[in-house]
Amino acid sequence: MSVTHEKPLSKSFDTAQAARATEMARETLQIEADAILALKDRVTADDGSFAQAVGLLLGCSGRVVVSGMGKSGHIARKISATLASTGTPSLFVHPAEAAHGDLGMVTENDAFIAISNSGETAELLAIVPIIKRMGAKLVAMTGNDASSLALLSNVHLNTAVAKEACPLNLAPTASTTATLALGDALAVALLDARGFREEDFARSHPGGALGRRLLTHVRDVMRSGDAVPRVAPEVSLNAALLEISHKGMAMTAVVDPEGRPIGVFTDGDLRRMIEQVQDFSKIVIADVMHPGPRSIGPDQLAVEAVEMMEQHRINQLLVTDGDGILVGALHIHDLTRAKVI
Structure with a gap:
């Protein structure tokens, strides 16, 4: 059986040739x-x-x-x-x-x-x-x-x-x-x-990173309806923890009867409590929540939500309408999935 050898695709490239190419x-x-x-x-x-x-x-x-x-x-x-x-x-x-x-x-x-x-x-x-x-x-x-x-x-x-x-x-x-x-x-x-301006550039580049940053609004990426964790201020801490677990946002909003957020409780708050409290059964969420939670409007840019999270070192943000009613919630992961970050 004869064996054929293919010719090399190119001539050898020696040091002198490499130097010439660089020059x-x-x-x-x-x-x-x-x-x-x-x-x-x-x-x-x-x-x-x-x-x-x-x-x-x-x-x-x-x-x-x-x-x-x-x-x-x-x-x-x-x-x-x-x-x-x-x-x-x-x-x-x-x-x-x-x-x-x-x-x-x-x-x-x-x-x-x-x-x-x-x-x-x-x-x-x-x-x-x-x-x-x-x-x-x-x-x-x-x-x-x-x-x-x-x-x-x-x-x-x-x-x-x-x-x-x-x-x-x-x-x-x-x-x-x-x-x-x-x-x-x-x-x-x-x-x-x-x-x-940047906004004009984004409109002609909606598929690019800048377009996503400048054209994506909070309402486009927020969780809404039943996906938003919320409890009344009089519920027990245990009930609030169940809400946190079911909704998967590592937090729950605490809302008044009109639906306005008056506080928030997060996984981080729970971890800090474990070091000091043994029995959660008698604790009411209103007693341990953080009052005056951070919020953003649904028509604001998603990139503004990122800036707010970074400024206050938080991972979640509530979304409220013009009347202060809770209409949604954002987790930092929602913004990452939307490629705003």
Whole structure:
């Protein structure tokens, strides 16, 4: 039986090659960092084009449509996604598909960002005259002030770089990084100009941790109805302990005849009592409860309940309505399960 040996997937990687790879990484990062820093100086010293672009996009009553081919297209998708998630309605349109029907996504109320390092991308130049004719404003992001796209634009943002990080100075590397960074700068400037807040960000990111923290209310996670442990002030301590055991919250609320909490008794209180009291049979819960229990409203944010628990070093919190009536209860574990913590 013959045995075949598979060829190795890659050549051996010796110490010299490893050192060369590390040096290439350092050089790439330095070139791209320099490209971004050059943009910073350019934005500061330019003719006000960046501010003009922000003003144009801010005044847009429609959406910001972003487009580009190839690597510029990938950058355009990311810029559009960042704009959309930070308060500026945006979508990506592929320029080649736009020429075959997708241009119908663009309206006269929109602003159009065309991205091309050369400024001469044929697919963009084929649709830009139509976009301008319908009345949409054009922001061009190119590496050439004298390019066709730059000259056709209402505002041109120069993304030119001294050189690409690619040793051949061919593959888009530093230029795409610079364009992406400038797109982020646009998004952040627009975010600030719109007064976009954490709550606004949470609404567009309901599945993320921030969304859960800022959109989850106490009523969404509290226990209610029969799940809330409660006893009258005149019941025995033994009866209160049964309520604690049955409801599994390690505490019980003590409520008056109208349902307003006047006290609370916890497992911790019980452990401290065991050291001093032998016979619980004659103890009334009102005599050993903590009066004036902490409470929170059902419409407050769940994160506020977390802050209150941490501040007062407690694991449970009562929930009361506007009239002070007990309507629910929270345990720290409820907030953990809801991923508010």
